[in-house]
Amino acid sequence: MRTRADVVALIRDGKSDRAIARELGIARREAAATRRAVGAPPVKTVYTLTVEQMWHTYARPTYTGGHMDWTGPTNHAGTPIVKRRQVSHSARGIAFRRRYGRDPVGYVRATCDRPGCVAEEHVADAPMRAELNAQYNAIFGGAR
Ligand SMILES: [Zn+2]
Structure with missing residues (x-):
């Protein structure tokens, strides 16, 4: 040939x-x-990478603050995602699962003030955010 x-x-x-x-x-x-x-x-x-490997491909640590910026795809709402075999996975959900070893309840959001942060130390699911708000209110007298 x-x-x-x-x-x-x-x-x-x-x-x-x-x-x-x-x-x-x-x-x-x-x-x-x-x-x-x-x-x-x-x-x-590249399509045979696991979602976990794809997360590592797209997440970039910032120089300060321990944040992770997302360089990968986002959905229509701007939420960081990885797509594998036509299925979208939340980048923050992946970070959450790795850190806490369980599936999140409700949406996973960043708890820091950096837009788009996907750092596993900076993500929380709905019950954790409620707990954080309760602590904040206990300390600061329910100012918000
Ligand atoms: Zn952060």
């Missing part, structure tokens, strides 16, 4: 058949056939 140099170059770059097909406008099976012809192993695409 004749192999295309540009396809071989992208295989050597570690690109998946899907990525090569998209980049060069060829069929995936052509990229796969070239891969077999040059004896290169198949490459897992």
Whole structure:
């Protein structure tokens, strides 16, 4: 089989058949056939990452404050999400599960004042926020 140099170059770059097909406008099976012809192993695409791995790909620690900025996708409301196999997962929900080892109750929101923060230390579910508000009111006399 004749192999295309540009396809071989992208295989050597570690690109998946899907990525090569998209980049060069060829069929995936052509990229796969070239891969077999040059004896290169198949490459897992980014879509086979777990939601946890995707969270780590997109969450970036800030320089101060222990916050995490989100560089990944958001939903229509601007909530940080990761999408895997057509299913959206809340980035803060993932952080919550890792920190507390359980599923959150209600929405998970950031408890700090940094917009979009997804740091696991800065997320709380509905019962935890109610508890925090009760503590705040006990200390500050229910000022809010
Ligand atoms: Zn934060």
